[in-house]
Amino acid sequence: MADTRHSAGVFDIRTIIGLLLAIYGVILTLMGLFADPETEKTGGTNANLHAGLVLLAVGTGFIAWARLRPIKVPDHVEPVTDDPTRPAPKKRPRGGH
Structure with missing residues (x-):
């Protein structure tokens, strides 16, 4: 079976x-x-300039991190059937309402 995974991209x-x-x-x-x-x-310091430069550096770091190590998302995930902590679906009342 081929690995058909793609990256999260913008949604990371x-x-x-x-x-x-x-x-x-x-x-x-x-x-x-x-x-x-x-x-x-x-x-005596220009706080806006210093904070802006730090935010630019950290933001660039986050974007580089996402580009260099992308999250791989599989195209299809099998449903979980044996997880006891997962809540069961609620039943619809009979009568169509």
Whole structure:
């Protein structure tokens, strides 16, 4: 039998988290570069710029992790019949309602 598995792709949670972190990183980096840095509130550092760069790095790391080690999803999964912890399906009432 041939292995017919494919990767989770965009639906991999690491991709979604990485994209969200990267988007926030871009926004904060742009705010750090072009907005008032307000260094008197942060002790002399540009907090938006530093946080944005860290978020970009972590988001890129998540995306690279998902690309380099993709989750393989089988095309067909056999139904589980012997799992005692799985709840039984509810019966429909007779009479068609």
